[in-house]
Amino acid sequence: MFKDITIGQYYPTGSVIHRLDPRTKLLLTFGFIVLLFVARNLWGYLVAAVFITVVVLVSKIPFSYVLRGLKGIIFIICLTMILNVFMTPGEAVAKIGFLTITKEGIAVSVYMAVRLILLVAGTSVMTLATTPMDLTDGMEYGLRLIPGFKRFAHELSMMMSIALRFIPTLMEETDKIIKAQKARGADFESGNLVARAKALVPIMVPLFVSAFRRADELATAMEARCYRGGENRTRMKVLKMTSLDAWAFVVFALFTVVIIAMNHLPLPLPFPFN
Amino acid sequence: MALEIKQLSHIYSKGSPFESVALKDIDAVIETGEFIGLIGHTGSGKSTLIQHLNGILKPTSGTVCIDGKDVFAQKKKDMIALRHAVGLVFQYPEHQLFEETVYKDVAFGPKNLKLDEKTIDRRVRDAVTLVGLPETVLDKSPFSLSGGQMRRVAIAGVVAMEPQILILDEPTAGLDPHGRDEILREIKKLHAEKKMTVILVSHSMEDISRIADRILVLHQGEKVFFDTPAAVFREVETLEKIGLAAPEISYLIKRLRVKYPEIPDDIFTVEDAAAAIDHVLGGGRRV
Ligand SMILES: Nc1ncnc2c1ncn2[C@@H]1O[C@H](COP(=O)(O)OP(=O)(O)O)[C@@H](O)[C@H]1O
Ligand SMILES: [Mg+2]
Numbered sequence: 001m002f003k004d005i006t007i008g009q010y011y012p013t014g015s016v017i018h019r020l021d022p023r024t025k026l027l028l029t030f031g032f033i034v035l036l037f038v039a040r041n042l043w044g045y046l047v048a049a050v051f052i053t054v055v056v057l058v059s060k061i062p063f064s065y066v067l068r069g070l071k072g073i074i075f076i077i078c079l080t081m082i083l084n085v086f087m088t089p090g091e092a093v094a095k096i097g098f099l100t101i102t103k104e105g106i107a108v109s110v111y112m113a114v115r116l117i118l119l120v121a122g123t124s125v126m127t128l129a130t131t132p133m134d135l136t137d138g139m140e141y142g143l144r145l146i147p148g149f150k151r152f153a154h155e156l157s158m159m160m161s162i163a164l165r166f167i168p169t170l171m172e173e174t175d176k177i178i179k180a181q182k183a184r185g186a187d188f189e190s191g192n193l194v195a196r197a198k199a200l201v202p203i204m205v206p207l208f209v210s211a212f213r214r215a216d217e218l219a220t221a222m223e224a225r226c227y228r229g230g231e232n233r234t235r236m237k238v239l240k241m242t243s244l245d246a247w248a249f250v251v252f253a254l255f256t257v258v259i260i261a262m263n264h265l266p267l268p269l270p271f272p273f274n
Numbered sequence: 275m276a277l278e279i280k281q282l283s284h285i286y287s288k289g290s291p292f293e294s295v296a297l298k299d300i301d302a303v304i305e306t307g308e309f310i311g312l313i314g315h316t317g318s319g320k321s322t323l324i325q326h327l328n329g330i331l332k333p334t335s336g337t338v339c340i341d342g343k344d345v346f347a348q349k350k351k352d353m354i355a356l357r358h359a360v361g362l363v364f365q366y367p368e369h370q371l372f373e374e375t376v377y378k379d380v381a382f383g384p385k386n387l388k389l390d391e392k393t394i395d396r397r398v399r400d401a402v403t404l405v406g407l408p409e410t411v412l413d414k415s416p417f418s419l420s421g422g423q424m425r426r427v428a429i430a431g432v433v434a435m436e437p438q439i440l441i442l443d444e445p446t447a448g449l450d451p452h453g454r455d456e457i458l459r460e461i462k463k464l465h466a467e468k469k470m471t472v473i474l475v476s477h478s479m480e481d482i483s484r485i486a487d488r489i490l491v492l493h494q495g496e497k498v499f500f501d502t503p504a505a506v507f508r509e510v511e512t513l514e515k516i517g518l519a520a521p522e523i524s525y526l527i528k529r530l531r532v533k534y535p536e537i538p539d540d541i542f543t544v545e546d547a548a549a550a551i552d553h554v555l556g557g558g559r560r561v
Contacts, residue, residue, distance in 0.1 A: 011291060012291060013291070173369075176364065176369075177369070177370055179325065179330050179331075179364065180362075180364045180367065180369075180370040181370060182330055182357075183328060183330060183357070183361070183362040183364070183432070184370075184382055184383040184386060184431060184432065184435065185354075185357075185358060185382075185383050185386030185387055185435065186382075186386060187354075187386065201372065202370075202372045202382065205372035206369055206370050206371065206372050209369075209372075209417070210369055
């Protein structure tokens, strides 16, 4: 029942993308998102789509996995499309009752949808190709560079890695509790809304009890080992950039140049984008 | 109720990189009233197997039949009825308690069976007594009890549904020797008094050898043996190869048999061994 969640789900293939330094991947993903907003016409998005497709192919992650992340935002995409189609002022194309579809509206809504899809695809590839632990290490490094955040960077990333670490555990736990209550004849599927909400009590109570128990045990274990975060703490695994990362930056620089060039080249555009 | 496991296979997360084969072509027939021990190393597929027996987990291939009826070919309603005939106590069942009082928690199962108040009341009191808890705990919060008591409450919750087949997944895991012996004794009592078919999962030969009629040994998802304790423990070499061992006492008996071949070879409990040694060496010679 939790199989649709892609964020935080690592898909190991050992590809070149997987072997990149997490800082590289984070930085380039951020760069990719920025470029999605720099691109101003269809050609730019086409280049971005080709780019992300190539990245997925190189990462050897099946497309179905990357697209799974989209399921969750289909509603948001549809909503923004509908709103944009009707609300954008401009040259009218069609009229439905009191609503007017404009040429600019169609263009804007298509751009928005493409942008969102590419954005989710880009971040999904990153999370699928990076272990959660690497990801938080990379984030800690990034946070330390922001002025004022240096003091909390370690704590924040520690919290995040603990949270990420426990997501699968809690899911497993939930799965087990559901099965156990089903074995006691619990029915989660029939009845009206109130009955269904009530049926959740036998799941939620044990789940909370176990989450608190785990948190308590973890805190005790950390204290018993004299855990003290932040200053002077060294790492067992030190992040290291390699020539692979240098190449990734070179490829991305090329991509950036092409995207910006697309904004200025006098390429022909079809209706309604001209 | 006879339970038939036919060519049962289960693959977790099929089609993803995390795919793992948990069960391979398991065949077994369990007769009414039998006491079956299910044993295997951690990860051998014991928990996976038993979750198929009441239809909670769907097999990748193969099936399970109860009294000749295919569990997975039923309509949803009939499937739920079949599920009620098979009581399943999960590993660490105390983690599923949720009600304010022990009484309400034990009554959860019977209530789901849509029984009337009087029957529920009788069943709750019966079940709690059967698992060896005093009636005074009924009004207490289950979370105020000790670990061993919480486990009994959870077992009572399933027993109160009065299933014909009772399956327990490592009911003694994490208990002290005293608590372990008590729980095992109570399970034995349930088997004897309620005439339930019992399947007891364990990774301790010591526990199982005492009470099981037949032992099903799993290794990496495959059935290795399904036979009487005597027959299974004779295969010490194979058992050791798959990370299990015969009960400690059978090693002593094996060595004694070299000198005293008249000692029978189907002894697995300290009590039986003591009796046999007494018999052979002439009861008088106490050490
Ligand atoms: N929910 C699950 N998802 C994926 N793999 C699982 C799941 N549950 C068990 N497994 C795997 O199936 C195998 C058998 O597990 P299990 O039936 O729990 O063994 P046992 O109860 O004998 O210790 C193990 O390799 C385990 O990792
Ligand atoms: Mg198990």
